[in-house]
Amino acid sequence: MNPGIIAITGASGLLGSALCARLAASGWRVRALSRARPASLPRGSTHHACDLPGSIDESAFEGAHAVIHAAYSMRSRGREEDRRTNLDGSARVLHLARRAKARFVFVSSVSAHDAAQGFYGQSKLAVEHTLDPERDLIIRPGLILSKEAGLFARMRRTISTTGLAPLFGGGRQIIQTIHLDDLTLAFQRALELDLTGTLTVCEPTGLTIRDLFLLTARLERRPLRIVPLPFGPAIAALRLAESLRLRLPVSSDNLLGLRSMRLTDPVESLRRLGITPRDAATSLADLLADAPRGGAAP
Numbered sequence: 241m242n243p244g245i246i247a248i249t250g251a252s253g254l255l256g257s258a259l260c261a262r263l264a265a266s267g268w269r270v271r272a273l274s275r276a277r278p279a280s281l282p283r284g285s286t287h288h289a290c291d292l293p294g295s296i297d298e299s300a301f302e303g304a305h306a307v308i309h310a311a312y313s314m315r316s317r318g319r320e321e322d323r324r325t326n327l328d329g330s331a332r333v334l335h336l337a338r339r340a341k342a343r344f345v346f347v348s349s350v351s352a353h354d355a356a357q358g359f360y361g362q363s364k365l366a367v368e369h370t371l372d373p374e375r376d377l378i379i380r381p382g383l384i385l386s387k388e389a390g391l392f393a394r395m396r397r398t399i400s401t402t403g404l405a406p407l408f409g410g411g412r413q414i415i416q417t418i419h420l421d422d423l424t425l426a427f428q429r430a431l432e433l434d435l436t437g438t439l440t441v442c443e444p445t446g447l448t449i450r451d452l453f454l455l456t457a458r459l460e461r462r463p464l465r466i467v468p469l470p471f472g473p474a475i476a477a478l479r480l481a482e483s484l485r486l487r488l489p490v491s492s493d494n495l496l497g498l499r500s501m502r503l504t505d506p507v508e509s510l511r512r513l514g515i516t517p518r519d520a521a522t523s524l525a526d527l528l529a530d531a532p533r534g535g536a537a538p
């Protein structure tokens with residue numbers, strides 16, 4: 241597909257803003273959809289209001305060749321609101337993409353599988369099931385590694401401010417990561433090649449979450465104390481905190497997702513895309529290269 245008009249939801253977020261930047265730089269005319277107007281938009285892009293599920297500027301879809309649906313609410317006030325935003329909201333964006341006859345690209349996750357225990361993975365899979373593999377594209381990224389935001393950035397801040405790594409269930413779960421730049425390249429390639437179906441975009445091997453913490457601390461030259469926590473009581477405590485509307489860096493749903501994490505094979509997807517993403521060690525070395533150092537090496 242040649243670059244044309246593309247509508248991107250979640251344009252204020254980590255991935256959405258990076259997609260707006262990459263696709264605008266490669267010739268797409270970007271329509272950025274988000275609740276609040278992002279602080280900066282790439283040259284030539286326009287902003288359109290989008291508060292899912294109900295309020296959406298439909299003019300963003302007129303004449304669009306492709307729609308990337310990256311918006312997702314991970315921290316809302318309750319399950320019913322989560323359903324409305326992520327399930328009804330996705331159905332609404334899909335309807336508008338269909339009406340515009342645009343290629344629909346859904347940002348799913350490697351957490352979307354039949355054995356997913358958390359609402360996150362289950363809701364991603366539920367949306368996938370509403371799509372047509374012959375005409376739509378589903379991209380399932382691994383854990384996005386980025387300096388600015390996201391789970392990894394929060395994990396890194398915890399290490400650098402407290403020197404502690406909370407490890408749930410022994411930290412043996414395998415995490416497959418993807419550098420933000422490699423992921424946005426994958427979207428660009430998928431659009432250029434007009435791909436449909438499901439693409440898994442992450443490093444093939446992955447590493448345990450324990451090793452991800454240790455590697456981050458080593459590159460940051462921070463001493464690290466591992467704090468082992470069992471899943472069951474941690475999930476119960478987080479549910480209690482959530483019922484009291486307390487906001488913590490991790491949610492019970494994050495832990496359910498982590499507990500049901502499984503190794504996935506991206507090799508065929510990467511071959512279709514013609515990309516070789518960095519592994520976690522190479523991504524971290526890149527992202528932490530100019531990080532301020534503190535503490536002694538562990």
Ligand SMILES: NC(=O)c1ccc[n+]([C@@H]2O[C@H](COP(=O)([O-])OP(=O)(O)OC[C@H]3O[C@@H](n4cnc5c(N)ncnc54)[C@H](OP(=O)(O)O)[C@@H]3O)[C@@H](O)[C@H]2O)c1
Pocket residue numbers: 249250251252253254255256274275276290291292293309310311312313314325347348349350380381382383384385389390391
């Ligand atoms: N980060 C990862 O490691 C990772 C891995 C795999 C898949 N993904 C997927 O990638 C996509 C983007 O994730 P991200 O890491 O960029 O998350 P993010 O930074 O939290 O961005 C989420 C975006 O969704 C928007 N949003 C939330 N609720 C909304 C609502 N009710 N109406 C309209 N927009 C709403 C947010 O807007 P506001 O700024 O207004 O809140 C934000 O722009 C998600 O679909 C996520 O599931 C992420």
